[in-house]
Amino acid sequence: MSILQGFEAVNPVGPTGKSVLTVTPRYIRFNKNSVLELDSPRYVQLLTNPQTKQIAIKVCNVNDPNAVQFVNPKKHTASVTLTSPVVLGAVLQFFEFPEVADDQVAYAQLHGVPYPDDQTIIYDVDDCVQGVMRKRGRKKASYYAAQ
Incomplete structure (x- = not known):
């Protein structure tokens, strides 16, 4: 009887974590694990x-x-963001986002189920988590009155 009986080797190359699709009114983003799964x-x-x-x-x-x-082969891609109006229109039909402040973004996160043999990931809209996050990037300029 081996002392390692029942153990399984950890694959350091395979994706770890869950495939996540994030949907906002302006873009859809597939996380790094989604890209690696495919x-x-x-x-x-x-x-x-x-x-x-x-x-x-x-x-x-x-x-x-x-x-x-x-994925653009010339770039090292961690996640993939799609902003095509046709793609957004097809996906946004499933969501209703609340009005939010200018410095916030409403979003929905969906966890995917990978099917490696079919090279497919399926995301279920009914199981999504919706919320609000702060906008990233440049902030709008603020004007202050001189004293």
């Missing part, structure tokens, strides 16, 4: 199912219909 594909198809309220992302080729550029 093996950093150059093109994907974004699919929606209005009946089950699900969003799927599937690896495809440039010649496939409705192919969307996902």
Whole structure:
């Protein structure tokens, strides 16, 4: 009987954590784990199912219909942000975001279920978590009266 019986080796190359899709009124973002689960594909198809309220992302080729550029091979990509109006319109139909202050952004986070054999991740809208976060980046200029 080996002292290591029952242990499994940890794969240092495989993705760790969960695949997360973040949706805001201005963009959708797939986290690093989502990109790694799909093996950093150059093109994907974004699919929606209005009946089950699900969003799927599937690896495809440039010649496939409705192919969307996902990972740019010239850049080191951690996460992928899509801002295409067509893509946003298809995804935003599932969400209602509240009005927020100028320095905040409403968002929804969806955890995905990967299907490696099909090179697909499916996100369930019914299981999303919605909230409000602060905007990042440059702040609007503030004008003060001179004394």
